[in-house]
Amino acid sequence: MRQDLMDILACPLCKGPLVLTIAAVEADEVLTGELRCEACNERYPIEDGIPNLLPPALREAMAADGNSGGVGGHG
Numbered sequence: 813m814r815q816d817l818m819d820i821l822a823c824p825l826c827k828g829p830l831v832l833t834i835a836a837v838e839a840d841e842v843l844t845g846e847l848r849c850e851a852c853n854e855r856y857p858i859e860d861g862i863p864n865l866l867p868p869a870l871r872e873a874m875a876a877d878g879n880s881g882g883v884g885g886h887g
């Protein structure tokens with residue numbers, strides 16, 4: 813991800829500001845690192861240049877299920 817993406821990124825849980833920690837960078841692209849929410853302390857990894865901004869609960873659900881059916885809607 814480009815570092816200027818930080819201008820538009822926010823925590824998916826609380827919309828709080830994210831703090832970028834860079835582990836590996838190339839030109840303007842962050843290849844590996846971590847985004848941390850200052851408000852709720854949630855962490856989001858950046859791998860292969862892609863920030864994983866899924867909320868932890870969703871991350872676990874997808875890992876457990878793996879199968880997405882496109883079913884919508886409690887509501």
Ligand SMILES: [Zn+2]
Nearest residue numbers: 823826849852
């Ligand atoms: Zn947050």
